[in-house]
Amino acid sequence: MRKKLLFIALAVLVSGVSYSQNANSDEPDFNHWSIDAGIGLTKPYRNMAPGYGTATPDFLSGELGARYMFNEFFGVKAGLGYNNFQEKDGLMDFTTKQYQFDVQGVVGVGRLLHFETWTQTFNLLAHAGLGVGWLDYDNISDGDHVGTAKAGFTGMAKLSDRVSLNIDGSMGYNGRQNRTFDGRVTRNDEPFVFTGTIGISYYLGKNETHADWFVRGDEYAALLDSRIAALEEQIQKSRAEDAKKVQEGDDKLNTRVDELDSKVDGLSNKEVDMIEQLINEGYVNIFFDFNSSEIDKGATDAINVLRTYMKKNPGVNVNLVGYADEKGPEDYNKKLSTKRAEAVADVLVKAGIEKSRLNTEGRGEDTSVDEGSPNARQLARRVTFSIR
Known part of the structure; x- marks a missing residue:
């Protein structure tokens, strides 16, 4: 020793x-x-x-x-x-x-x-x-x-x-x-x-x-190469997971659409009139996260209500009106509200509604809500519908 x-x-x-x-x-x-x-x-x-x-x-x-x-x-x-x-x-x-x-x-x-x-x-x-x-x-x-x-x-x-x-x-x-x-x-x-x-x-x-x-420089380059490779692998994995989630979301939406298809023909005129009243009075809305035009999975119920009504009434057209809260520049909010309306229209088209029956409009900031209230601003970030 x-x-x-x-x-x-x-x-x-x-x-x-x-x-x-x-x-x-x-x-x-x-x-x-x-x-x-x-x-x-x-x-x-x-x-x-x-x-x-x-x-x-x-x-x-x-x-x-x-x-x-x-x-x-x-x-x-x-x-x-x-x-x-x-x-x-x-x-x-x-x-x-x-x-x-x-x-x-x-x-x-x-x-x-x-x-x-x-x-x-x-x-x-x-x-x-x-x-x-x-x-x-x-x-x-x-x-x-x-x-x-x-x-x-x-x-x-x-x-x-x-x-x-x-x-x-x-x-x-x-x-x-x-x-x-x-x-x-x-x-x-x-x-x-x-x-x-x-x-x-x-x-x-x-x-x-x-x-x-x-x-050293050569070792640092090797270090960067290894970390870049690890990041690329992570990005590929993330993309695969995102694609899987999108597919799962599409499958879920298609399932809900198929379920509604079987129920549309069974609606009474009174029920159809009630849906029309709910839509025109602003009870059917699609809400969005801050600075986003991506439709949340929870919005499929509201979209399906509108789709159900339009399938039952093939001669009806609908206005889709997008809004944004008062945070950010006015021009930007105008474009964001338009993107929100177009995003909802794209989903309806994929669900079988003719594009010619949909009119999209972005009205920018909704000044009717309290800008100082986070909950009120959440209500401002939406798309509403009106039947024409």
């Missing part, structure tokens, strides 16, 4: 530095520097005297460092770390503080895995490296000078162009640690330390973005 951690720390550190030496000097403009800080929990692993221990996890762990990214993929950071190991609720209380300084290589895993193809809000960094540390035991005057190795992952969420929220999980190893973490006896096992912190990165520089969130 110790050898693996040392190897990972050294490999990541060396790879970051070596990559920077081979990097193209012609790099695009982005910010390289950031200040990283975090605070959280810690847990020493295994290396304790018999009877001693700490909470799982224990408070407090902290870190403060400066990071330099050579590009969006590799960088290096130097930092100060602090861990407080303690037990204060038992018979064998102790407090040990660890201070350390390390240098680590950083890999932008999120950029390597092309997170930008699905998000530019989240990123993931891997880091590993070597350092030195000092353990201060509360029961002895001499502390422990140790060599350290550390590796971990940092999840990032972009808050702004200057700040990101970070959650880090790391594992460290203390080489040449002479005593247990409680400081009581000579070390009897491999001393590992786990830490978990939450913090921020503050980006320095004059450019708009930092290497953590930078996307």
